[in-house]
Amino acid sequence: MKNVDMREPTFMVLAALANGRKHGYALIGEAGELSNGRVKLKVGTLYAALDRLQSQGLVASAGEEVIDGRLRRYYELTDSGAMLLEDEVSRLEGNIRQAKARLRLRAAAGRVS
Amino acid sequence: MEQRYRRALLWYPRKWQRENADVVVSTLLDMADGAGRSAPRRSELLHLAMSGVAFRVGVFLSSAARDGISTIALGSGAMFAVAFFVVHTWSPWSPPDLRSGPNFQGFGPFVNAGLIIYALWVGAFLFGLVGMQRAVRGVMIVAVVAPTVLGLLNRLQSDIRFGPTSTTLAFFTLLALLVLVGTPRDVQRLSLVALATTVALLAVEVRIGVPASAFLDDRYFWHEAGSLFNVTSLVVIGLFVAIALGIARRGTWAQIVLGSLIPWAGVWCAAAIRVSYWDAFGFLCLLLATAAVSVAGVLAIRRSRETVPRDDWADQ
Incomplete structure (x- = not known):
């Protein structure tokens, strides 16, 4: 699946599900932790992303339970979702390597001049 | 609090509400x-409303189509704003006595207060060029409201002759709504749309007599360039192009063409009403029926061939 356009909220949702199933509230908290508080997923955005990821077969519903009168639905990463996340991580790592190499060249050029 | 949240979810389709509202x-x-609140935040309710509307739109339009429509609306709208400001609001080449009269108050050195709307568009375009999408969205929300306020103020002052005219105000309102449908994130396409619109507008303005004809208010632009014949031709050609694109399995482009025709459909309505109210109504019914059948056909073709799920539409 083409993943060059994966946006940050999508990445955060997939990454948050990488270590096990989670419900909506936990996903929002996990996305915040993963980004050091930078990404604050809104509820509307989260469930829109989950709907889309489910329709793409990247995320699946993993049961529901009622806690304190509130319905919680759990989500988990599918195998396709895990593969897509791995691809995206590799792509980002490649970008970081390239950027670091260029920064090193820049620093070296600065020392020469 | 729960009731207020449930009310906010009414913006979503009923089927979605049945399946997801409780969760x-x-x-x-x-x-x-978690935040220690006992009432919903206003921003939270607004975001739910916007997400609900986006979800409803997203059922019909892919993310790529919505971004394409948004890009075309921003690029073309900004250049229309520049042209309308220079030619129909400022008109620096026209003699000063043409811009005075008993029914005309002016707006500083300019002919009318259209400058406010046009400045918003130029600002949003510049934000779009540097990728500040939130700023674009914020300015466009103002640009949706501003024409209505300006139109009301004009009417309260009985200063409607020198506009901006209702057609201009409605045109820019529709364009602003279209910008908000998606995100104009492709800077290259945004620039291309702006360039193409500039070239087209230059040709049109020269054809209707600018700058030789001194001051021409925006009413003149719509009477000449936006005449019923011209706009009908544009809309009909656009519909045919959309149908052809749909048949050629270019569903996204078909949607972009159809979406981009919306402001012109508004101009068409205005032009038709100017000619004859009842004829316009008949034409409008015919056009709506044609458009509905065309959209249904395009969607049917697209869905029957659709193999790839729709991509991101909510990560904005």
Whole structure:
């Protein structure tokens, strides 16, 4: 699946599900932790992303339970979702390597001049 | 609090509400508890409303189509704003006595207060060029409201002759709504749309007599360039192009063409009403029926051939 356009909220949702199933509230908290508080997923955005990821077969519903009168639905990463996340991580790592190499060249050029 | 959240979810389609409302409300209540709140935030309710509308739109339009429509609306709208400002609001080449009269108050050195709307568009375009999408969205929300306020103020002052005319105000309102449908994130396409619109507008303005004809208010632009014949031709050609694109399995482009025709459909209505109200109504019914059949056909073709699920539409 083409993943060059994966946006940050999508990445955060997939990454948050990488270590096990989670419900909506936990996903929002996990996305915040993963980004050091930078990404604050809104509820509307989260469930829109989950709907889309489910329709793409990247995320699946993993049961529901009622806690304190509130319905919680759990989500988990599918195998396709895990593969897509791995691809995206590799792509980002490649970008970081390239950027670091260029920064090193820049620093070296600065020392020469 | 729960009731207020449930009311906000009414913006979503009923089927979605049946399947998700309890889960989403629970998450919202968890969020409120976590933040120690006993009432929903206004921004939260607004975002739910916007997400609900986006979800409804997203059922019909892919993310790529919505971004394409948004890009065309921003690029073309900004250049229309520049042209309308220079030619129909400022008109520096026209003699000063042409811009005075008993029914005309002016707006500083300019002919009318259209400058306010046009400045918003130029600002949004510049934000779009540097990728500041939130700023674009914020300015466009103002640009949706501003024409209505300006139109009301004009009418209260009985200063409607020198506009901006209702057609201009409605045109820019529709364009602003289209910008908000998606995100104009492709800077190269945005620049291309702006360039193409500039070239087209230069040709049109020269054809209707600018600058030789001194001051021409925006009413003149719509009477000449936006005549019923011209706009009907444009809309009909656009519909045919959309149908052809749909048949050629270019569903996204078909949607972009159809969406981009919306402001012109508004101009068409205005032009038709100017000619004959009842004829316009008949034409409008015919056009709506044609458009509905065309859209249904395009969507049917697209869906029957659709193999790839729709991509991101909510990560904005």
